[in-house]
Amino acid sequence: MPLLELKGVSAGYTGASVLNKITLSLDAGEIATLVGSNGAGKSTIAKLVSGILTPMQGEVIFDGKSVKGLSASDRLRLGIAHVPEGRQIFGGMTVLENLRLGAYSVPSRLSMDIESQLAFVCMFFPVLKDRLGDVAGNFSGGQQQMLAIARGLMSRPRLLILDEPSLGVAPLLVNEIFQLIQRLRGEGITILLAEQNARQALSIADRGYVIENGQMVMEGAAAALAGSADIAERYLGIGTSIGANEDKDARMARELLRIVA
């Protein structure tokens, strides 16, 4: 049974839809990635799952039950955590305070659990362990991203939604973050990864969904998608077999045609 299912989910404002009948499913222990360009609707899917937005149509099913009507905090308690785009850490607070806020939805009587989770997170992110008392706003982009993920882990989620974790992070750290995501899967956490950086996302994912203008245009095993010529051309910046030698004018004309269409 899949851990997360979206069944014909649409979202947007009346008259203008941002997402159109998206259906996807994600098994426990998997990494699924949503790839697509800026504004395709990846973040909207993330928000629908975590309960920040409500769908106009369709259903979000978590662990076999519909989560319709449940608030973000209810869903956190069910085990859905959302690490938002742009990190959104609490810059004026210390690392420790940020992490404790991550466990806000955990009842105080389970303080033992919170402490053990804190120890787990510190083990996972040694960078943060040494700087628990520092104000988070002074961190670099990569460190803030680590903190945002760590904060998301504090509620012991079963499903972790990561929205653009590589955005605004130095290239060296991007690799580190992707390795981290793989290690998180090793800990038994299911991951929904929304990424523009399609190549790296597909390289660590089990399953991939390609979103374009609010539509699901392609789905399949990540390896197959990464190998597909169409994906390679559109999202990975690699030309097709003849593409490398194709003269520039023709390529531009084709690009233009695609945009016009």
Add this chain to the structure above:
Amino acid sequence: MAEVLQIFVGGVLLGAIYALIALGFSLIYRVTGVVNLSQGGFAVLAALAGYTFSQRLGLPLPIALLCAVGGTTVVGLAIGWFTFVPALKKLSNANVLMLTVGILTLIEGFSLIVWGSQPYSVPAFSGEQPLEIGGLRITTQTFWIIGTAIVIFLAVWFVISRTKVGKALRACSENPSAAALMGINVKRMTLLSFTLATLIAAVAGVVVAPTTTLQFNTGQLFTISGFIAVVIGGISSFPGAIVGGLFLGLVTQFATAYVSSLFSNAIALILLLFILIYAPTGLIPSKITRRQDVREEPRVWGHLTRLAPQTAWIAAAVGIVIAVVVPLVIPAAYISSLTIAAIIFLALIGLDLLMGYTGQVSLGQAGFMAIGGYTAGYLSINYGIEPVFGIAAGVMLSLLSALVLSIVTLRLRGLYLALATLAFGLLIDSCAIGFIDITGGPSGMVGIPSFSVGPLYFDTPMSMYFLVVAVDVVVLFCLFGALRTSFGRALQSIRSDQMAASALGINIVRYKLAVFMISAALASISGSLLAYSFNFLAPEMVGTARSLELVSMLVIGGEGTLVGPVFGSVLLTMLPTIFQPLAMYKTFFSGALLILCFLYLPRGMYGVIAHAMSRVSTPKTVANSQGLAEGGAQ
């Protein structure tokens, strides 16, 4: 030396009071990004309730005070739930600020109904006999106040920095959307901060009550002092509230002792204006990064209300006919009220241009009315100058003041702009009271002649009425003409997005200055006419209460419409005259109306009427006519 110490103690006492109110401001601001001007109202409500419980009902003091504080907090919770929390979603920050002015007015109106307008004095908690300490005489209430302040500061500090709820409150203040992702109920936290601030204000109110005389509108003074204190200190830091409060208290006390009690306020206000220019984040800026959401930018109503051109011409003609016929048919006693409504409408046109069209908040518009009124009155009384030149002199002086004030206001937006204009209005208030030789001080300026042009005298209410209506109509036509040009479009672009407007090459400074000057001139003329019409001018006629009333009238009538405010002006001026016995309900009524308009009728009465008219005029193509009504007339 003893004298200086005595003043110092007085300053600390006053400072502690200010700091307590300031703390409430800071608390709400940190969580919501909005300033709640109703703070002082809750303080006075609690104090008056405490008086009733202990003096009238004879309850023992501790129980009476507990009931007063508890009752006020519950009222605060209810008001927060029904007005403040829903408003945060719907309105821009500047409009939420105005909404809290409405809440303040509502509370004052309620107090007026329950306790009347007479002053109350409350006995001190532990007797009136002051303590002698090292040659200083200190009242026992001082210890109560300072003690309470310290306890509250420690309690707030503990809650905010040491508890889970405090952490959640801080998370909401830093980043509401991320706080929601952590499972924090942001709405509940907003309500909590509002209620906590009410609780603090209520406690401050009952403790401070014995040191002052209480009246239904004392709350304004608390609010204003607390607001000034919190801006001096730095609005988003708690230590700032304390430092700002103490600083303001000491400055006011020393200025009262060594300069003059009449100008102690003025000195504090000038200080505030300098701080707004040189250190707008206050003496103790907060470490917290700016709020990450976009609520700082005013969220404006999609479009301004417009009538289709032909409907507009018919409506204008009907309006003028009504304006001419009404005074001929209504009882003569009402005509002078109608004249006042028409005079105030002139100031409202200017305010609408400033607030409705350009989106610049002004809480000090009556300051220009005062400048115009007193200048014209003074020149006419002492030099027998022609009223027209008196008005012109008033306009000149107002323009000059506006120019100086614009040094401060042009660089400010939203909250700080509101504060700067409020400070200006208060400054003029204290000048009107302070310069007794010129203005007649608190008792007012008497013997102002009636308006006249050469041999033509406008000394009957009827003649004055027609004169003012003629002026209103001429001004309206000129402005409507001007607004149809690129001038009007430039103003609206500034209203919706200053940055985008300047990116389009619109000289924001020039337009804002122009509008500010026009509105100052209109307010000034309105003030002069008021003086000539009453033959008398007192500070409260053109004081800060009037400034706030102008804003209420504008919102109730309909912002961004120029003619809409006439409904607000006539309604709030005429109703108390027509229903004399109900006059004491006026304050309550206007507060309630202001809140209702903000929450449910964002386009005011004009919006409702215009909507109805556009339906009636072309019933078959309703959708089409609505489109015209909303987008047309450009």
